[in-house]
Amino acid sequence: MSTYLPKYAQAAVPRYTSYPPATQFHEGVGALQYRGWLEAINASDTLSLYVHIPFCQSLCWYCGCHTTVPNSSGRALDYVEALKLEIARVGKHVSRAAHVVHLHFGGGTPNYLPAETMAGIIDTLMEQFSFSAETEISVEVDPRSLSREHIKTLTGFGKVRVSIGVQDVSSDVQELINRIQPFDQVRSVVDQLRKAGVDSINMDLMYGLPGQSVDHVRKSASMAASLEPDRFAVFGYAHVPWFKKHQRAIDKARLPEGQERLDQADAARTTLIEHGYEPIGIDHFAKPGDPLFKAYRGGHLRRNFQGYTVDPASALIGFGASSIGSFKEGYIQNEPHIGKYKEVVRSGKLPVVRGVVVSEADRRTRMVIERLMCDFEVDLQDMTDGVRCGTSTYLLVMSALEPLRKDGLVEIDHLVVRATPRGRPYIRNIAACFDMGLSEGEQRFSRVV
Numbered sequence: 533m534s535t536y537l538p539k540y541a542q543a544a545v546p547r548y549t550s551y552p553p554a555t556q557f558h559e560g561v562g563a564l565q566y567r568g569w570l571e572a573i574n575a576s577d578t579l580s581l582y583v584h585i586p587f588c589q590s591l592c593w594y595c596g597c598h599t600t601v602p603n604s605s606g607r608a609l610d611y612v613e614a615l616k617l618e619i620a621r622v623g624k625h626v627s628r629a630a631h632v633v634h635l636h637f638g639g640g641t642p643n644y645l646p647a648e649t650m651a652g653i654i655d656t657l658m659e660q661f662s663f664s665a666e667t668e669i670s671v672e673v674d675p676r677s678l679s680r681e682h683i684k685t686l687t688g689f690g691k692v693r694v695s696i697g698v699q700d701v702s703s704d705v706q707e708l709i710n711r712i713q714p715f716d717q718v719r720s721v722v723d724q725l726r727k728a729g730v731d732s733i734n735m736d737l738m739y740g741l742p743g744q745s746v747d748h749v750r751k752s753a754s755m756a757a758s759l760e761p762d763r764f765a766v767f768g769y770a771h772v773p774w775f776k777k778h779q780r781a782i783d784k785a786r787l788p789e790g791q792e793r794l795d796q797a798d799a800a801r802t803t804l805i806e807h808g809y810e811p812i813g814i815d816h817f818a819k820p821g822d823p824l825f826k827a828y829r830g831g832h833l834r835r836n837f838q839g840y841t842v843d844p845a846s847a848l849i850g851f852g853a854s855s856i857g858s859f860k861e862g863y864i865q866n867e868p869h870i871g872k873y874k875e876v877v878r879s880g881k882l883p884v885v886r887g888v889v890v891s892e893a894d895r896r897t898r899m900v901i902e903r904l905m906c907d908f909e910v911d912l913q914d915m916t917d918g919v920r921c922g923t924s925t926y927l928l929v930m931s932a933l934e935p936l937r938k939d940g941l942v943e944i945d946h947l948v949v950r951a952t953p954r955g956r957p958y959i960r961n962i963a964a965c966f967d968m969g970l971s972e973g974e975q976r977f978s979r980v981v
């Protein structure tokens with residue numbers, strides 16, 4: 533059983549889906565750098581594309597995504613027109629010699645869009661970038677609005693992975709989060725996806741939701757596992773009503789706290805393990821034959837904005853409001869405001885508003901943090917052609933790690949830094965010791981537990 537350690541659990545540190553984290557993006561990096569990074573892509577690169585659809589049928593109170601509920605379908609179609617313009621504009625700067633290995637639709641609810649509209653976006657991407665039969669398309673779906681037409685259209689493009697939001701199966705919790713989703717609906721969607729030949733199914737579950745107990749979590753994990761998806765992601769609810777105003781509809785008094793949250797995370801973990809899933813990183817699970825598990829075992833699991841991945845691409849290009857691109861040289865983010873995003877695209881410009889250049893020192897830290905978040909240990913010697921951590925940085929890191937070592941969270945064996953079993957739930961705290969750019973008391977990050 534994991535131990536709740538308030539000092540670490542309540543610390544606000546990044547989820548380290550990128551390094552430097554998005555809070556370090558600034559307006560000094562924009563279209564000029566972005567064009568250069570796009571034009572530097574060549575035949576030795578592989579590409580991952582991300583398309584953000586910021587629309588949903590209704591708002592779930594726990595939602596932390598960048599999304600809205602449009603008051604007319606015209607608003608979404610208008611957005612798609614801007615999206616296609618952006619794709620065409622970016623495509624002009626990218627060599628066709630670089631192949632797309634992965635396309636991801638996130639949101640929001642990508643299947644908020646009619647099937648033919650989604651197909652139109654994929655066609656536009658195919659006109660601009662080099663796809664192949666091996667290109668994998670993954671889509672986050674809301675099972676409440678996924679139609680047969682969506683499934684038929686998507687599988688018509690080849691290899692498809694689908695991620696289904698399940699969260700909690702009990703109606704009392706579903707009422708408190710404004711997401712009524714009968715389990716039979718999830719079962720029916722899974723059946724349809726399997727019949728259509730979808731290659732892989734992921735399910736998202738949550739703990740820490742209002743009114744949720746360990747029993748709720750166990751029941752949800754067990755029922756979801758009975759449908760035998762290939763993977764699970766289990767996320768803790770982050771209550772940030774000052775940042776996500778709709779979360780004010782959640783009664784804080786109904787939220788599980790402290791050890792209870794950790795017990796819920798443990799309940800999800802043990803239930804999924806009992807059902808034959810292998811734990812991966814901090815919050816993912818996969819069947820033993822799944823590529824995610826093989827990558828974990830082989831030490832080449834990756835971490836990006838979607839969480840843990842086997843995506844090997846050397847560059848990620850983001851499309852749509854708020855999307856983030858990741859390149860060897862740095863990160864870049866699009867305008868998050870939907871209206872402004874459309875305006876900038878229509879004015880003929882690239883809709884990027886902020887980013888960060890990744891220095892050589894950042895690149896080293898990025899590698900160290902990624903290995904820690906994926907493997908729970910890192911050999912600093914392996915990260916190097918020599919020792920890449922300079923002596924002064926190394927001493928700073930070691931002194932930051934010392935209290936965690938004394939508390940039994942981490943062991944240090946020469947240049948190997950390893951989370952102990954007690955320290956695994958606090959791997960973000962351990963990673964933060966390498967993050968020289970992290971300011972004390974940073975409030976923009978979620979709590980660790």
Ligand code: SF4
Pocket residue numbers: 587588589590591592594595596597599639640641674697
């Ligand atoms: S469907 Fe997903 S993206 Fe939309 S409001 Fe609910 S949680 Fe957020």
